[in-house]
Amino acid sequence: MGAVDNKGAAALAIRGLTGGYSVRKPVLHQVSFEVFPGQLIGLIGLNGAGKSTAIKHILGLMIPHEGEVRVNGVLLEEDRELYRSSCAYVPEQPNLFPHLTVGEHLQWTAMAYGMERSEAETKIRELAEKFRMTEAMGSLPDTLSKGMKQKVMLMNALLASPSLLIIDEPFLGLDPLATRGLIEALAAAQAAGCAILLSSHILPALERRADGLIVLHRGKVIAHGTPSDVKRQAGCTDAESTLDDAFELLVTAAEGGAFRA
Numbered sequence: 132m133g134a135v136d137n138k139g140a141a142a143l144a145i146r147g148l149t150g151g152y153s154v155r156k157p158v159l160h161q162v163s164f165e166v167f168p169g170q171l172i173g174l175i176g177l178n179g180a181g182k183s184t185a186i187k188h189i190l191g192l193m194i195p196h197e198g199e200v201r202v203n204g205v206l207l208e209e210d211r212e213l214y215r216s217s218c219a220y221v222p223e224q225p226n227l228f229p230h231l232t233v234g235e236h237l238q239w240t241a242m243a244y245g246m247e248r249s250e251a252e253t254k255i256r257e258l259a260e261k262f263r264m265t266e267a268m269g270s271l272p273d274t275l276s277k278g279m280k281q282k283v284m285l286m287n288a289l290l291a292s293p294s295l296l297i298i299d300e301p302f303l304g305l306d307p308l309a310t311r312g313l314i315e316a317l318a319a320a321q322a323a324g325c326a327i328l329l330s331s332h333i334l335p336a337l338e339r340r341a342d343g344l345i346v347l348h349r350g351k352v353i354a355h356g357t358p359s360d361v362k363r364q365a366g367c368t369d370a371e372s373t374l375d376d377a378f379e380l381l382v383t384a385a386e387g388g389a390f391r392a
């Protein structure tokens with residue numbers, strides 16, 4: 132992946148993945164990419180490009196027609212428990228239990244992962260501090276803002292120290308401070324060695340923060356690499372060009388020059 136640092140074993144390795152909802156009409160065509168520990172890789176593409184379908188394959192909710200998905204080198208069918216416990220997923224819409232407080236959500240997650248009580252308490256306290264949610268631990272979801280609900284989802288996802296974190300469109304509806312808080316939280320997870328695959332349409336955030344990008348179009352990878360690599364692949368020569376410019380050029384070229392935003 133271009134200049135992206137990829138020492139060591141991949142947390143996520145997708146090779147030649149063809150898949151989708153029907154074998155006769157696949158959504159994904161020969162998709163390959165990797166995410167290494169500590170990297171944040173952005174998955175971008177137009178509506179319907181196949182991002183959610185790729186995520187469903189990674190989470191083991193869909194079976195590849197061809198190719199393979201490995202998490203920490205393991206295929207789902209080789210060790211379902213290890214595969215599933217290595218991945219955490221944060222969906223676009225926070226889905227919290229209305230009658231459980233923030234703290235209770237975290238306690239339930241710790242129990243579900245069989246964590247020792249004292250280990251769980253320490254980690255929950257650390258996460259609450261890191262996410263500036265200590266004061267909200269006794270609050271019910273209905274009393275929280277969208278950004279705070281998302282933080283709860285993220286704290287739950289990180290509690291069991293997953294090797295791979297998959298996040299769907301986390302920036303929508305967040306104010307600038309909440310966005311910054313989310314980015315800081317992701318940076319902390321990266322620093323702890325977590326590999327992050329983040330699907331988003333908000334390209335400026337990814338341009339600044341992503342170690343690498345995968346550009347999907349009609350189920351195919353049409354560009355990949357660091358944000359600078361992707362701009363180069365798009366033919367952006369102007370130093371002022373943004374990732375939004377590069378994305379439009381790539382999609383237009385993939386459509387034979389006929390695409391209009």
Ligand SMILES: Nc1ncnc2c1ncn2[C@@H]1O[C@H](COP(=O)(O)OP(=O)(O)OP(=O)(O)O)[C@@H](O)[C@H]1O
Pocket residue numbers: 152158176177178179180181182183184185
């Ligand atoms: N449950 C389904 N059954 C059949 N086809 C589906 C299903 N869900 C999605 N598709 C099709 O798969 C293709 C890729 O959809 P997908 O949801 O993966 O795109 P996406 O990149 O996540 O889009 P968005 O940015 O809008 O979320 C689209 O053509 C879509 O119509």
